[in-house]
Amino acid sequence: MPDIIFMLLLFFMVATTLRERDVYxxxxxxxxxxxxxxxxxxxxxxxxxxxxxxIQLNDNLVLVEDIQDIMYKxxxxxxxxxxxxxxxxxxxxxxxxxxxxxxxxxDARRINYSAMLKQ
Amino acid sequence: xxxxxxxxxIEAKIPDAGMSDIVFLLLLFFLxxxxxxxxxxxxxSLPEYIPPEEQEFVPLSKDRLASLNINENGDxxxxxxIIAIPQISEKxxxxxxxxxxxxxxxxxxxxxxxxRKTNYNLYIQALDQIKFSYSxxxxxxxxSAYAKKLEDLTPEEVKDVKTKIPIIISxxxxxxxx
Numbered sequence: 001m002p003d004i005i006f007m008l009l010l011f012f013m014v015a016t017t018l019r020e021r022d023v024y025x026x027x028x029x030x031x032x033x034x035x036x037x038x039x040x041x042x043x044x045x046x047x048x049x050x051x052x053x054x055i056q057l058n059d060n061l062v063l064v065e066d067i068q069d070i071m072y073k074x075x076x077x078x079x080x081x082x083x084x085x086x087x088x089x090x091x092x093x094x095x096x097x098x099x100x101x102x103x104x105x106x107d108a109r110r111i112n113y114s115a116m117l118k119q
Numbered sequence: 120x121x122x123x124x125x126x127x128x129i130e131a132k133i134p135d136a137g138m139s140d141i142v143f144l145l146l147l148f149f150l151x152x153x154x155x156x157x158x159x160x161x162x163x164s165l166p167e168y169i170p171p172e173e174q175e176f177v178p179l180s181k182d183r184l185a186s187l188n189i190n191e192n193g194d195x196x197x198x199x200x201i202i203a204i205p206q207i208s209e210k211x212x213x214x215x216x217x218x219x220x221x222x223x224x225x226x227x228x229x230x231x232x233x234x235r236k237t238n239y240n241l242y243i244q245a246l247d248q249i250k251f252s253y254s255x256x257x258x259x260x261x262x263s264a265y266a267k268k269l270e271d272l273t274p275e276e277v278k279d280v281k282t283k284i285p286i287i288i289s290x291x292x293x294x295x296x297x
Contacts, residue, residue: 104167
């Protein structure tokens with residue numbers, strides 16, 4: 001019995017990524033078919049864009065202009081950072097484009113439009 | 120005969136009765152704090168940022184380019200013709216296939232252009248269609264060239280598939296609103 005529990009424990013310890021982030025914006029992801037998984041969770045930085053157009057980068061609400069600085073620092077620490085864009089599906093492309101421009105300036109160019117699998 | 124009585128050794132033991140309790144507690148902690156769901160989505164590499172003054176105009180021949188425009192009303196244009204989003208992949212597939220054996224400078228470039236007010240969901244649906252058509256073509260190619268599924272290929276073979284059918288998507292900048 002303790003062996004089995006130990007095994008379960010080990011499994012969860014390995015599979016876990018600690019510290020879930022608090023999300024301050026409301027969003028609903030779009031659905032898509034040709035989606036891929038991101039294997040390495042530790043490489044990901046998240047950007048949320050909510051229904052109201054608020055932008056959250058990792059743990060804080062930010063303005064579009066701030067993204068470049070923050071992401072540049074992040075990229076120096078973690079050269080192959082992937083930015084996961086969790087954008088509400090009713091957003092406009094304008095804000096998406098602004099964020100992309102900032103990311104390009106920060107040279108964090110690997111992005112991933114987060115989407116759910118269409119059933 | 121004198122029997123020497125063996126001194127009874129005192130057994131040393133680490134008390135482990137409480138161990139399983141601790142392990143249980145740890146297990147519960149990890150169970151609760153775990154999130155196993157993986158992040159899924161459409162991956163893309165943005166182009167390098169070049170300041171407007173240094174931007175160069177690179178001419179692109181017309182048969183290499185498939186331009187997809189989505190306006191703010193949700194109308195989708197593929198090379199100037201109105202098209203429904205679910206049809207995009209059917210239209211693109213033959214065009215991608217026809218360029219498999221051409222040199223890398225002649226592969227298809229798909230340019231996606233939106234307005235600032237285009238709905239994000241539409242953009243993702245269109246991008247999804249493009250990605251889908253590429254993955255279909257790659258699958259078909261790996262089946263015909265190696266008689267294997269894409270996920271069973273060796274790294275070299277994957278590389279070959281990717282050089283034969285590179286995914287080139289160009290995200291054009293939306294036009295400024297005047």
